[in-house]
Amino acid sequence: MAQDGSATTPPAPIEFSTAGIMWSRLVALHSQVDSVVERALHRQFGIGLSEFLALASCAAAPDGEMRMQDLTEAVYLNQSSVSRMVNRLERTGLTERRICEHDRRGVYTGITEHGLAVFRDAVPVYESALRQGLDRSAADPRLAPLVEQLNATRDEM
Numbered sequence: 001m002a003q004d005g006s007a008t009t010p011p012a013p014i015e016f017s018t019a020g021i022m023w024s025r026l027v028a029l030h031s032q033v034d035s036v037v038e039r040a041l042h043r044q045f046g047i048g049l050s051e052f053l054a055l056a057s058c059a060a061a062p063d064g065e066m067r068m069q070d071l072t073e074a075v076y077l078n079q080s081s082v083s084r085m086v087n088r089l090e091r092t093g094l095t096e097r098r099i100c101e102h103d104r105r106g107v108y109t110g111i112t113e114h115g116l117a118v119f120r121d122a123v124p125v126y127e128s129a130l131r132q133g134l135d136r137s138a139a140d141p142r143l144a145p146l147v148e149q150l151n152a153t154r155d156e157m
Contacts, residue, residue, distance in 0.1 A: 022146075029143045036133030037126060045122050046092070050075050050085055052126060055094060055119040058111035065098055065110035094118055 016024065038049045047055075057074040058064055066074065072082045086109045089095040094115035100106030111119070138147040 025142055025146060029137050029146050032137050032143070033130065033133035036136065037129040040125050040129035040132075041122060044125050045118055047089075047094070047118070047122070050077060050081075051089055051094070052119070052122055054082075054085060054089060054109075055111055055115055055122070058095060058109065059116060059119050063110070064116070065108040067100075068107055068109060071109060089115070 041047050041052050053075045058066055072079055095109045095111055098108040098110045134147050137143045
């Protein structure tokens, strides 16, 4: 109602484009699955998804190490967040800082033997939690088509 007592017409709802709708659903799917995976990894290994992805990136890299800026791109975090994450991984003995032999200013983070063992043990937990999160999200009619597409893509790989 307007201040003068007359009825007001509610504003027309703002509608998203198809891309906008799909993007919001993708964000919702990511959030739901991410929380399931995060909880499983933290509960069993005391690491989060970002730490797991950092270990995966280092494990896949030549010599098991990555430059900090490359790790930033690999785990989709900013430089400051990666520095804090690497500090946590170092405190727990999962990674260690290494100085570049060719450029003493270059700092690498390298996975340790302990980190590699934890990573190997965490992969099945990650995969199981990922499947659980996707299955749970598939029950939501808004997210089911995205989950179906992911499953179809996985089957093609």
